[in-house]
Amino acid sequence: xxxxxxxxxxxxxxxxxxxxxxxxxxxxxxxxxxxxxxxxxxxxxxxxxxxxxxxxxxxxxxxxxxxxxxxxxxxxxxxxxxxxxxxxxxxxxxxxxxxxxxxxxxxxxxxxxxxxxxxxxxxxxxxxxxxxxxxxxxxxxxxxxxxxxxxxxxxxxxxxxxxxxxxxxxxxxxxxxxxxxxxxxxxxxxxxxxxxxxxxxxxxxxxxxxxxxxxxxxxxxxxxx
Numbered sequence: 171x172x173x174x175x176x177x178x179x180x181x182x183x184x185x186x187x188x189x190x191x192x193x194x195x196x197x198x199x200x201x202x203x204x205x206x207x208x209x210x211x212x213x214x215x216x217x218x219x220x221x222x223x224x225x226x227x228x229x230x231x232x233x234x235x236x237x238x239x240x241x242x243x244x245x246x247x248x249x250x251x252x253x254x255x256x257x258x259x260x261x262x263x264x265x266x267x268x269x270x271x272x273x274x275x276x277x278x279x280x281x282x283x284x285x286x287x288x289x290x291x292x293x294x295x296x297x298x299x300x301x302x303x304x305x306x307x308x309x310x311x312x313x314x315x316x317x318x319x320x321x322x323x324x325x326x327x328x329x330x331x332x333x334x335x336x337x338x339x340x341x342x343x344x345x346x347x348x349x350x351x352x353x354x355x356x357x358x359x360x361x362x363x364x365x366x367x368x369x370x371x372x373x374x375x376x377x378x379x380x381x382x383x384x385x386x387x388x389x390x391x392x393x394x395x
Contacts, residue, residue, distance in 0.1 A: 188378045195343035197386035198322045203334040205383035206322035209345070211371045212378070216349035217312030219247055222283040222360050222369075227340030228276045229253070234324035234338050235282065236345075240315045241328050247313070249284050250324065250336075260284050260293050265308035269295045281344075281361045285351045288312040294351075299361040301354065319372070321345065322385065343390060347372035 196207055221236055231253050238247040248261035257270040274280065283296040291309025295302045318325060321342060323332040346360070346369030359366035368375055 188376055190375050191343075191377050191387070192375045193389060194387055195341050195390050196321060197341050197388055198338050199384060199386060201334055201337055201339050202383065203323065203332040203337060205337075205385050206320050206332070206381075207385055208380045208382070209319040209321065209372055210378035210380075211317060211319060211347065212373075213349055213371050214316045215312070215314050216371065217289060218285075218287045218350045219313070219371075220283060220285045220348040220350065220352040220357075220369075221247070221249065221346070221372075222281070222352070222357070223342055223345040224279055224281050225338075225340060225342045226277065226279045227338065229339055230276070232336055234322070234336050236284075236319075236321065237323065237325045238313075238317045238319045239325040239328045240313065240317050242315065244325050244327050244331075246317060247286065248324065249282065258282065258295060258297070260286070260295065260307070262286055262293060263308045263311075265293075267293045267295075267305040267307050269297070269302050272297055283352065283357050283360065287351050296357050296361070299358055319347075341388075344374050345369075345372055345377070346374055 198205060225235060233251050235251060236249040240246045243263050245261040246263060250259045252259055255270055256272060256274060257268045260267050281298050286293045288309060288311060291306050292304045293307045294304045318329040322338050324336040348369050349371050356366050
């Protein structure tokens with residue numbers, strides 16, 4: 171997937187606002203422990219989760235892809251890339267699943283969807299449309315307290331304690347979150363950028379967010395004619 175930049179906006183310490191980010195992306199241009207985008211979910215209680223996003227980076231180290239914490243667990247729902255093992259690791263509460271052997275190329279756009287059903291305790295990763303194995307992780311309890319959702323930094327405590335060596339540097343777009351496990355058909359539509367049901371917890375086309383420090387918003391275009 172090829173993106174070319176058409177417009178750049180620098181936002182620093184911006185007030186929270188709901189915006190349609192269709193056709194736009196967040197850019198995290200430098201390694202830092204202060205820059206991030208904080209997302210406000212439309213719901214704060216759910217028993218299942220699907221998170222999808224597209225990202226591009228050239229990092230040759232561990233880095234966060236999505237971080238959701240609560241007051242009781244800093245890794246309530248975390249998607250993390252472990253560089254030395256070439257694994258994407260969903261962390262849910264105190265549980266962890268590892269997905270290795272991925273073609274996680276540098277400077278390449280990747281579409282990543284992660285699902286979790288608290289009732290049966292199963293997590294699943296979809297990487298560039300490839301369905302990976304379902305794994306047992308943490309059953310029984312969903313999310314019942316207001317979460318803190320952050321892009322660009324990994325939360326070691328609720329809403330903070332960032333580690334610069336786990337920060338994300340690169341571009342990210344099309345972040346959606348649902349309070350149910352998305353069907354295989356809907357995930358394929360998302361990956362192919364076809365018409366799909368937008369997230370009912372986080373919707374990129376109506377995103378309530380707050381930016382801190384140097385995070386840019388840029389227009390993106392698939393292919394210039």
